Amino acid sequence: MTYKKRFAFLAVLDSAIVLTSIYVSMIILNIDLTVVKSQALLVTALTLLLSHHMLGFRSRLYHKAWEYASINELRAIYIVVTISIVVTGIIQFVIFHEIAVRALAITWMLHLLLVGSSRFVWRMFRDSIMKRTKQKRTLIVGAGRAGTMVVRNILKSNDIELFPVGYVDDDPKKYDLDFLGIPVLGNVRNLPSIVEKYKIEQIVIAIPSLSKMELKKIVTECSKTAARTQIIPKIEEIMLGKLSLNSFRDVQENDLLGREPVELDINNLSEKLQGKTILVTGAGGSIGSEICRQISLFKPKKLVLVGHGENSIYQINAELTSLYERDINIVPVIADIQDRERIFEIMEEHIPQVVYHAAAHKHVPLMEFNPKEAIKNNIIGTKIVSEAAGVYGADTFVLISTDKAVNPANVMGATKRCAELIIQELDQQYKTKYVAVRFGNVLGSRGSVVPLFKQQIQNGGPITVTHPEMTRYFMTIPEASKLVIQAGALAQGGEIFVLDMGKPVKIRDLAENLIKLSGYTTEEIGIVYSGIRPGEKMYEELLNENEIFPDQLFPKIHIGKANLAGVKELYWLMDHFGDLGVREIKDRLLTIANMKENKKAAVQAVAN
Incomplete structure (x- = not known):
């Protein structure tokens, strides 16, 4: 929505709220309109409308992105509504030598409630419905400290397009427990069935201290699903400030070696x-x-x-x-x-x-x-x-x-x-x-099979493998x-x-894992056996x-x-x-x- 359309919409909405607040306050106080009271009502309504819009414009009430509304936006609404009521009361006293205190008090409460609600309803709608429809249903592997930190960051952040559905963890003491309101749904062995049951679109491996062998076992289970698999950084990278906990990366071919890297003297x-x-x-x-x-x-x-x-x-x-x-x-x-x-x-x-x-x-x-x-x-x-x-x-x-x-x-x-x-x-x-x-x-x-396989996957397949048993x-x-x-x-x-x-690793297994870790199935991409080359x-x-x-x-x-x-x-x-x-x-x-x-x-x- 452009700013002009946004401004017009909010101005009309606030005008309706002001008039509604005055009308409801009259009903609550059971006020019968006479000629004099009708004039007072008209002056009150016009004054409140003008003062609200002028103060709202001056305090940039119509410039705020209400999908990110917080306590500061609520404070701005409170100030605009309160000053508008005070100005209206002053105008009543100057013109009619009296102030309808009870009517203004009720109008103030209704005005504040309805304006604030109208703004925060948009945020609630965005958080609970719109945001969730755009987010990917996510399964967290690991319900330990790192896993719960990942969930907390996802829930707090508006920039991460993930929605945590549950955890999987091999610790039986954690089964059926909720961490930050998110349940532990089973263990790693159940991962494929959990992904299917809960329509998981993304898996985040949140165990930064995993050995290569343990990681390979988890990745193998993840590769049996159509969900995209990512992993959080190593704990050293997080502690040293090189990467944040939200810096998920795709599981790479290096993670499929199934062994620890060789170190140097x-x-x-x-x-x-x-x-x-x-x-x-x-x-x-x-x-x-x-x-x-x-x-x-x-x-x-x-x-x-x-x-x-x-x-x-x-x-x-x-x-x-x-x-x-x-x-x-x-x-x-x-x-x-x-x-x-x-x-x-x-x-x-x-x-x-x-x-x-x-x-x-x-x-x-x-x-x-x-x-x-x-x-x-x-x-x-x-x-x-x-x-x-x-x-x-x-x-x-x-x-x-x-x-x-x-x-x-x-x-x-x-x-x-x-x-x-x-x-x-x-x-x-x-x-x-x-x-x-x-x-x-x-x-x-350059020239190795992995870049070739990745390119073939990007092109929609199929992957060409020379022989199913080649290692x-x-x-x-x-x-x-x-x-x-x-x-x-x-x-x-x-x-x-x-x-x-x-x-040694079978080339066929490497191809299948890369397909699944790229978010596809072997049926979608396909593997063609071309025969052993010269x-x-x-x-x-x-x-x-x-x-x-x-x-x-x-x-x-x-x-x-x-x-x-x-x-x-x-x-x-x-x-x-x-x-x-x-x-x-x-x-x-x-x-x-x-x-x-x-x-x-x-x-x-x-x-x-």
Whole structure:
């Protein structure tokens, strides 16, 4: 409603209230109208109307948003009505030399009651009916302190479009109790039936101290419903003032890992990184950029951002410069890792002490069609960067590899295994400590399944899954980057570091959970099985039987030993791949990458 319409409506309403108040007071006092009394009544009515509207306009009574009416608005009504009655009484005395005290007293009470009621009825209507129809019926998981605080904030706030229907809690002592007038409806196991029975549209998980395993169990039950699921921030974020209790966030794919994130040895890392010159290739990529963010926390002297993509390097440089310009010398460098002269020039200029090599082609199906490009970037590019690091005396070189490098069945995995061979062989030639870090699938990274699934859900489906039984290991982007940095700190030379990522996850289960957590059903979005693509395996591995090393230098990080079988054959392929056809390149790559030190026949086969 516009202000003019609002003003006209309230002015007419108040005029009716004034006249009604006077008329009702006459009925209560049983006043018979004579000519004189009729004149007095007319003067009284006109005076009261004029004074009410003038005072109401002056005190901005018609400017107030009555849907948010409070004690201040009530005070304004009291002042306007009271002064209007006083002015009317004065005019009666001046004109008629008497004041109809009883009539004015009753008129004042009725005037005050009706004007106040008319304003607050709108607020009551908004709170009890209109507001509730716009709000989502919400179920709170957890009837503890955090849960009741969430409900209290929802009930008090006009900005949160939620309406709490009930709680679920696994404490049997709380069953059938009401907290802030909201009942506990059952436990987590009953959650799907409760959602259906009470037509729940949204679920808020209000247990900030949940472990990842406990959270996954609750999310699994939530995913059986069509309700949107959100979670409150961690208690530390609330206490530190970083986020409020009302800062609900969607349950993310990271919450589905079912394990606690791997922590870092902060003290050891500070010694390795603080005040040093660090170089990161692929610094604009998902992993490379996060490595840069994590490294920056340890205040290196110089951070060299190397990448082929101009826009991605610009973005990470702008982000880090805005945060650390006074503390770190951040140097953006546009370069192709296949350009040997340029890479050696960069190494000579900056003399990095630690090099993180994240630049690579990583898309499995694409590399099946482009094996020569995979060799040039993933193998030759790695050789150029790692040799330059050795020549210019880097202390540590960390290669980002993949679990697909274990018994590889595709070109991408094979080139990554060959890249591991390169640095393991160079580890014996230079003082630089060369190590590799194997990732599982990194949630949310470019080219990973999760962004693809989210896009397909936004487009209305269906989600495409290759095979219902296909499994993968998953880790988060921060975990991946922390593993890389931790590996560099633990490096002795020649190791392969692998994060303990728990149990592998079925791609189908991940897709179903993302659909349900997005507020849809699998029937609405749909899942289509497209078949295993060229080069894909049903199951991934982390270390093969010839790489397993019995000792662990750090909790949750497994260490594999070097396997140098196939180095000579690899160097031959690097020199001659340009003369070979696609099929022969793929065959030789896979043969070399799958060689074991005890398989002499395989070595001889490639040599021939």
